[in-house]
Amino acid sequence: MAAHHISNDGEDTSIGIPRTYAWIVFALTFGLLISDYMSRQVLNAVFPLLKGEWALSDSQLGLLSGIVALMVGLLTFPLSLLADRFGRIKSLTIMAVLWSLATMGCALAENYQQMFVARFLVGVGEAAYGSVGIAVVVAVFPREMRATLSGAFISGGMFGSVLGMAAGGVLAEHLGWRWAFAGMAIFGLVLATLYPIIVKQSRIAPQRATTAASKAAVALTRPLRTLYSSRSVISAYVGSGLQLFVGGTVIVWMPSYLNRYYEMGTDKAGAVAAIIVLCSGAGMILCGMLSDRMCRNRPDRKISLAIAFCLGSCLLLSLAFALPVGMPQLVLICLGMLIAAGTSGPAGAMVANLTHYSVHGTAFATLTLANNLLGLAPGPFITGKVSDIIGLDNAFQLVPLISIAAAAVFFFAKRHYHNDMARLNDAGVEEKAIEAAAEAQA
Template sequence: MDHRETTQKNYSRFSAWYILIICSLLYMVNYIDRQVLSITVVHIQAELGLGDALIGVIQTVFFMSMAVFAFPAAYLADRWSRPKCVAIMAVLWSIFTFITGLGRSFLGILLPRALVGVGEAGFTSGGIPLIASAFPEKARGLAMGIFNMAIPIGSAIGMLLGGVIASTWTWRAAFFIFAAPGVLLGGLALLMKDFSKQTKMEKTEDDVSFFKAAISLYRIPTLRWLYLGFAMQNITLFSFLTWTPAYVMRAHNVDAAAAGMKIGLIAMMAVLGSILGGIAADAWQKRNKRGRMLTAFWGLAAASALLVLSLMMELSGIGFVLGLIYGASSVIPLPAITAVTQDVAPSHLKSVSWGMNAFCCYVLGGAWAPMIVGGISDVLGGGASGLKIALLFSTLGGFLGAACYRISSKTYHDDLQRAAED
């Protein structure tokens, strides 16, 4: 019997759903804390005198810190305790979210944001494998769809409430308020059941080195192209989440609360996309041996085209309607991608597989996007027009990512069978 089947049988229905709920709530708080900076950008710039390029640097350093620690954190999670890793990292990022609100200079914002990234990297590396191992393969897409709902919900809450708090009180208050939930949920995470305690691995599996683990994953064709595609996809996504609130405020001359409402509604539409993405990935997989990766391909291709049209229309009128549809379609690939990183990875490298995905996502694409978009905006004179052109440039990542997913789909079935036999 393979490791994954043994793992699932050792989880009660309650234990599996407890893991999914706690990890999903933490993921939601994770994205709330990410988006608070995006919606308060204009306020921070006004008080600290920072240009678009420097704000972009802050976001890039945040993402790069996630990249640097994602793989080591995943390696640690596979060999220590996933619930403890999740709990510690949640408390860590919450503390430094609070400290960000105390910042009085560029470095005062930059350094704590980098440490927020460290905490968030460790969380996903432990949480995703727990969910994947608690649910059977046939239901994994739906479970990951529920988990990934946290991205749009958290983003929307961060935008909506963050904008209101910043406009009503101060941008600092938003960081202080949103730092609290992660500490509470971190405590509850300690009660999750760790699958590594249910099954003994062979010594040769436990002792595999960090670099051998990376090489083993790189040799799986499906993962190789998936990792690159996810990096390209997140060039577009990170640019959108970082810069569209500021773009809306400039283009339509509105405050943070109004911009947060508009972008928050787009983010909320992604809840629908996450559910549909999980259902579609599982359903298509039953009919087609490459179904999950084809779901990711078509979802990302459609989302990228919709975003181009929406930005051309300045997210106004029909452009806003297209933006709402983009919000739903932008996350359709995520349940499939998350599941595939676990489907085709060896059982003892589940956490490392996601950690490698996160590492590649940031280093090969996503982490650089905020800085590049901010730099292009400054070169073009800033303002609404410069930022619009920079955002349009970022959509190239989505189209490249879709192409990578299409290539990955060609080897998915064979790699899935190979993993099941291990």
């Protein structure tokens, strides 16, 4: 099976969409994703201030971060399914307004309980943005750019984290932690106002047949089954989620780690942590581009690269957290984070290739569900619990080992990818034949 070549990576939905407009759609959707993560991760920059002012434990701080990821995990699938049905652009706008207003609520919180409720609502607003947003992006570009675009779009989360922690740290240092949240909220509301004015559903809809016969043909194939009908796509969900346990945990706890063990203030800790997160975001883009370039005619190579990214990040981060504090440790952390999230592009391309185009929003919601329930939600909370027992420095030494499990899951996906793609392509050929027959009869 290793000699099998697959060049048909699913339906191309970009036909008829001007490339200039596609990039405008990408820029605005990417900008809102940055706002999403600025609102989510600004909390990390003010952890030390909240811990001191409200006498919070690391477990309580971890829960404030984890509740957002938990709500994203629980709600991303149903909300993305609704967005696929009732309009992605309208849905994205409503989401952005909600998380921005909830972030303003964080700025007004008077105690831990109020902050927890506000963070809960941030999670509700952000729940389906990543999955619906990336579905919009992959729909307006050619299919051979999917790994690059998946990696680049998801990297917006890292860049948003960078800006959220860096700007939040500066605002908190000079104006107080409440202004850190308020600044993120204002930025999100401005973008949410502009987005529906410029991005129109009618302009990004792919050029497809709309006859009743065509719709019936699509219904016969039951596109929703492609979300879970292959071992490869399930492995892509699980492997991606496990790997993000590592990257997500380091992002959340790095400002606190720098504050405790490097004795940095919130502004400097936020700036240094932002550089580390920036390395992760750059790695998403570079690894996605590498994946598309090396795997144009051999899609299964994307999975081999994902395995290499998992094992490489495990080695680098394990070595980094075994070193004493200092510049060599920070350099190794940056290198480890450069490839830790490199699986995002290959995993996103696998999901797009292995699922039906009509449910891509829901497919990426399923990926987001796995990312959050397996990685982003439990990672900070479990690490906080372990930190309360053995210290944050020792907890960080255990985190990279999760990458070994992620690599094993991707290896399982590689064994079944060719057969799963062939089965999906055969179903697509049958669907088009049914559609053509229906149009001929009409």
